[in-house]
Amino acid sequence: MLMESTQLTQFGGKRVLITGGLGMIGSSIAQALVPAGADVILVDAFLEKYGANRANLEGIADKPNCRVNVADIRDAAAMAELVKGQDYIFNLAGQVDHNSSLDDPLLDLDINYRAHVTLLEACLRNNRDVKIFHAGSRLQYGKVHYNPVDEHHPREPLTPYATNKNAAENYYRYCHNRFGLRTVMFRIANPYGPRCQIKHNKYGMVNYFIRKALDNEEITVFGDGSQIRDFIYIDDLVDAFLKVALNERTSGEVYNVGSGNGISFKTMAETIVRAVGSGTVKHIPWPENYVNVETGDYVSNIGKLRDHTGWTPSTPFEEGVRRTVEYYRDPAVRARYLPPAKP
Template identity: 40%
Template sequence: MEIFKNKRVLITGGVGFIGSHLARKLVELGAKVTIVDSMIPRYGGNLFNIRDIRDQLKVNFSDIRDASANAHLVRDQDYLFNLAGQVSHIDSMTDPLTDLDINCRAQLILLEACRKYNPTIRLVYAGTRQVYGRPDSLPVTESHLVQPVDVNGINKVAGEYYHILYNNVYHIPSTVLRMTNVYGPCQLLKHDGQGFTGIFIRDAILGKPISIFGDGSQLRDFNFVSDVVDALLLSAAQDVAIGKVYNLGHSTHYSLKSFVDILSSLCEFEFNMVPFPEEKKRIDIGDYYSDYSLIKSELGWDPKVSLDDGLAETIRYYKEYIQHYLEEYPA
């Protein structure tokens, strides 16, 4: 990863979960990093995430919906890791237009800024496996039909398509990663809007009871955040990734119950299985795990961290720092 040394790198959503880990790694690799974050209170930006690297990078507080700021920020950058987004599926249903403005409109604004002011910038976009919805077949390959089950999934796939289109038509070199359940230190825990991994990890740490719907047998794949950072860097570093959409994933799949079982070996909490509420069952996607053989064969990416090791590290982190991740969490 010598390639990033002295390179100018912009990270949108850089004060958030994955963005802050990526920023730290790029600082270590000798890159000149600028992170952009809107600091919208309900979203993932948390200055505690960058407390140790704050002096080694530039922080620019702005919203990716801001066309003028984007136009200025993308100039003279070598790389753009585009991680900013509205990530809550629930919020996308209660406020679909905000989700659209951030996950579609702002993406197009940012790409237009690249087209006009820096068309050779190397771009990597954080997509999501959510675009597949309820899988027709497993494991899910990149040629599985897109059939999103919420507004967020629709807007995220439009965001992907824009990136690939600007690659194909304007030759702005772009790669899309469809991420699956990412977990680790620095994840948002302060509310329940960003998925079950954060909720379960938080409640395990706090010793609150954890409930699983149904028998907890639904399978998922999980990526520890450092493996996702590797995927982002490998994608930006290799030309074969240009214009591609890659699934991330993991060789081992776990049931939700096994996920909670690992947590219960690390923390004390009560664990219940409750009947599936009818309205949740209707939108449940069943099992999901991806086929990530494309990125494995083309970029050599293969996640190194097991769920046991990753959760142990995550719990160690939050046992020390949980108070910095609860500000908005109702007591």
């Protein structure tokens, strides 16, 4: 659940830059901050494989305090200007697909590490008062040694995506420790909810499965589906960003952000089919080589974030799925998230 409107008003008049602002997480933060009166600039390069979508700005796109700037975070000159005068930077732009980072590690390096160094250096030169967030991933831990995973768990990345997320996180920490920049690093579990792309299954599995079920198709689950994941509903994730933004003790800290609950893939798929009322679940063998990137069961230990800020996720998985299904059930809405049919 999103924070009380009394707390949200603290963002009134604040200048906020959201990179990746047309994607799921960035646009959801904007959906909270624009009505709260923040002056929001959404930066996005509209790269095809990811989730940028004008539909995500429904209800806020025409507001004078919501502006879209089509730019790439790899563009140092553009970033140097955009960071000026901002109170907060929610840095969500990313190469989001960890499997495809195996095929193109240099693209991942450029977007998920190099561009962040560029952006942080721009802040050091042009805006040392900003508070800036890194959107890392639970994949930074790699193979899971124990559950629930706390922030001290070893980080042994299995993909270039996870390696570069770790490197970027380290750079945010360095900028805090060396220059006092107010950086915060998140390691996010598996987010789902309205505004996630549903055009492919490279990331955002819950949303992709909901699309399959709505189309009355088969949902395929690897093996017996007993692998455990931590699915966090988008409103709870946005709430974490906003609570941390307002809390001064969070600067320089790294936080796991998840639901704190483990749910098996099998239960996840069956919950979706039940909520949608159509679709079927089919178990298939694990693809060859997949074992190399499989982390094992994962559940976030969210105690640190709860202790520092009072944040606690409040959306049970069944409820989050119900709200997400409600969002995409209308075929006209769904169509806005799918590429047009080829002639």
